[in-house]
Amino acid sequence: MTPQIETAEVTKDYDGLCALDHVSIAAQLGQTTSIVGVNGAGKTTLLKILAGLDFPTSGMVLLQGQEANSDQLRTHCTLVFQRNMMFGSSVYDNVAYGLKIKQSSSVDVPEKVRSALALVNLQGFDRRNARKLSSGEQRRVSIARALAVDRDVLLLDEPTANLDPANTIIIERAIKECAQSRAVVLSTHDLLQARRLSDRMIHLYRGRVVEEAEPHRFFAKPQHEATRLFMNGELYF
């Protein structure tokens, strides 16, 4: 089956520093692919390239087997950033933003916003000022905002970093539900979360894919020394 999105030998250099080194990964529709790795491994850079927000120095990104440019990537993918970022308006306006700029019919917008908010347990929050919500609630708004635009590929950068268990459970439930009809790629430090959510695990270390496997094999029989050290909490950048 052709992957929904994949990278082919993607390399990214920043002023001579190699952030990604010939990275080739693939994500299928209906599956969740987790990218794990220490801070600075290149996870966020990879997600930004997949989202069409950054450009590879070499290599390419493919959508359904076809080379895609950044405009095409932005049409098919949406990224939830690691840091909470809210537009200075209501929760409704934040979630509706992507729909309104696409000029979806005005009948569709409230319904889509309502269902996206319901998916992250934020019913009744429509009129609240998004910037005055707790960080967990803001993260849930970020996910609802990404889900509302309904793209084939959902990219999540540390979706539950620094959140309490209750918010984590709500977000993981939403990820599981939306993964049924999308290709989900998430980066995380949380190995247990990766195990709970993933169909495929990728370990990125110093910009390289050092291990790629299904979760049970990834945890039971890691092939690479760096992965073993990472799982034992003994790997540093």
Added chain:
Amino acid sequence: MRGINLILTGNPEVLTITALSLVVSGSATILSCAWSIPISLGLSLRSFHGKRIAKGLFNALIGVPTVALGLFLYLLLSRTGPLGYFQLLYTPSAIMIGQSILVTPIVVSFSASALESVDPELRNLARTLGASDLQTYQIIIKEAFWGVTLAVIAAFNRAFAELGIAMMLGGNIRSVTRVLTTAIALETSRGDIALSVALTLVLLVVTMSVSIAINLARKSTP
């Protein structure tokens, strides 16, 4: 006390001068925004060679003496000058053009600072939700709205309170180009202190109340 009376009784001279000042300086500010805000967007959101020099230049021009700019524009607009054909000298339009140029560095520098203070990742957020380049600019302007508004208000106050350009390009012609600052200078030199005080009070009230109103509106915005 007589000065206050002139205001309270709606002295026609005070009203005419105030109205002309508001129209000329208000128009100059709006005209300046037409080019200054796009320039500030370019300066804050685009990368190009010489960006720091350009920003430094606009910052330096904030303090340009109004008489220096007035003289430069006088030479351009005077009958023998390159733009003399348009016969703009000693008209409200000449003051308006002069003031719009005078306040350009204020709008550009202050707006660029406000735009730069917006989280740069917001642009990426808008883009990942499907926004075009133009729509990402709209988001940045919306986020920096109050900062840009304060820049515009500062520009209006500068135009409203400046004397050199109004005097040199307007000529202080009664009921035609006489604005608050030129009238205050003239009436003081003629010894009509009551009228000078009245006009000065109007000048102060307008500049202060515009700033206070904007600050109140900003605080009441959720």
